Amino acid sequence: MEYKKRTIQPSQIVTGQILDDALALEDCYPNYELKSTLFSDISDDSADEMLVQASQMAEDRYAEELLLCDGDDEELLQASQNFENAPKSQNSDRFPEPLEYCQLTEMVKKSVPENTRNKSKWAFNVFEQWKKNRNTYGNTENDTIIGDILTMSNQQLDMVLSFFIAEVRNKQGKEYCPKTIYELVIALQHYLRSNDRQINLLESSDFVKMRSVLDSRMKDLSMQGLGLNKKQALIINAEQEDTLWEQGLLGNLDTPQKLLDTMVFYMGLNFALRAGKEHWNLRIGSSTQIKLHSTPTGRRYLEYTEDVSKTNAGGLYQKNVSPKVTRAYENDNQPERCLLNLYLDYMSKRPENGKCDAFYLRPSKSGNGAVRGKWFDDAPVGIHTLQRTIGRLCNDAGFDGFYTNHSLRATAATRLFSAGVDEQLICEKTGHRSDAIRGYKRTSEQQQELVSKIVQSAKCQKVDNSLKNDKSCEFSFEGNGMKFNFKF
Helix, strand or coil, rough: CCCCCCCHHHHCCCCCHHHHHHHHHHCCCCCCHHHHCCCCCCHHHHHHHHHEEEEEEEEHHHHHHHHHCCHHHHHHHHHHHHHCCCCCCCCCCCCCCCCCCCHHHHHHHCCCCCHHHHHHHHHHHHHHHHHHHHHHHCHHHHHCCCCCCCCHHHHHHHHHHHHHHHHHCCCCCCCCCCCHHHHHHHHHHHHHHHHHCCCCCCCCCCHHHHHHHHHHHHHHHCCCCCCCCCCCCCCCHHHHHHHHHHHHCCCCCCCCCHHHHHHHHHHHHHHHCCHHHHHHEEECCCCEEEEEECCCCCCCCEEEECCCCCCCCCCCCHCCCCEEEEEEEECCCCHHCCHHHHHHHHHHHCCCCCCCCCCCCCCCCCCCCCCCCCCCCEECCCCCHHHHHHHHHHHHCCCCCCCCCCCHHHHHHHHHHHHCHHHHHHHHHHCCCCCHHHHHHHEEEEEEEHHHHHHHCCCCCCCCCCCCCCCCCCEEEEEECEEEEEEC
């Protein structure tokens, strides 16, 4: 391509013209992404700043084009000198002090979820204890494990891990369940990878022996009946929810602790939050995940927008994952249990001009329900205290079984399943991005009793349900003074 000869002085540089010319060159330079990328994802607030950056990039590109044109040597030399002598802005505050390699490593470690880091440390400690025991009580020299796990060759690691899987036991000397054995292997793999040992224990051909032992061990433990009863957080049914209110564990809002507990309960239920971590990450202020809106007809609702979660950490591999967005509309039928009303009441009782941006604040011991701003301290609730909220409430109510904050998420999904809501809508509420949502589909005692009656040749009638899609149907059953409706 031929370029028109131009001689330019610094005083003649016009940013707007340069930007127009540079954008026009995009078709000739496929790698020049100013137009297609730079402005693809900017907000109105940052538009001016990005425009300045675009102008600077355009000036740099424009100067390069001058050097590439077919001018004579004197013209090229003059253009080069003009560019080099042009004043450049200096900003010593633009970049931080240079980082060291150890700081980069620490940055990467901090991005790993805390639970993953803890499991990795646990697996390594179990391995080291097993290795010490084997080296102490081994009968022959061949029983001795030599070397650090990080420096072992793949061949040695394959054999060592095979023995580890076969011999490992818990602190009481009893067998682990199959899933725990598998988690030990995965956690050890993470430990190796986090220390620059990039291996794949479950796919690499170097670890065929280890995988064979793992498979055999898991099958043997399953045949012994270990790990068959999966520990799941139980759902809270409508009757139990009523009990929590009747016993004064929820509602009335006469104390800071009761208001906080009620907020945790209905935030977790309406937004299907995970355990305590997602609760603890909630914030107020400009970066809050919870916002109050109104429909065109004036109906108010709270909207929750997920930022960081178990399935969306916000990193490189989740850049195309859309965050979960779900709403909780005003509850006109039960205004005392309306999340929006609870939210407004709770926000009004936070300390005025408080600096803490955590959503859940620590109840003030001096709060009395009559003085605004004295209900809560300007400090966050501890994460462990927050995680124990639902378990504590259910225990105080006398409920038998295993209940955690995760029970609220399971309850939300189960209620939607029971009402025949489409699975896609349920996933939008819970944020699930796989078939794992079906693990939250719990059956009630009435449904299980109906299934038993059907198997026992009880009379039942299949009824078409026009209110559901074509794949939905309903069984109605009457017998022994009882009537059941079974939907699926």
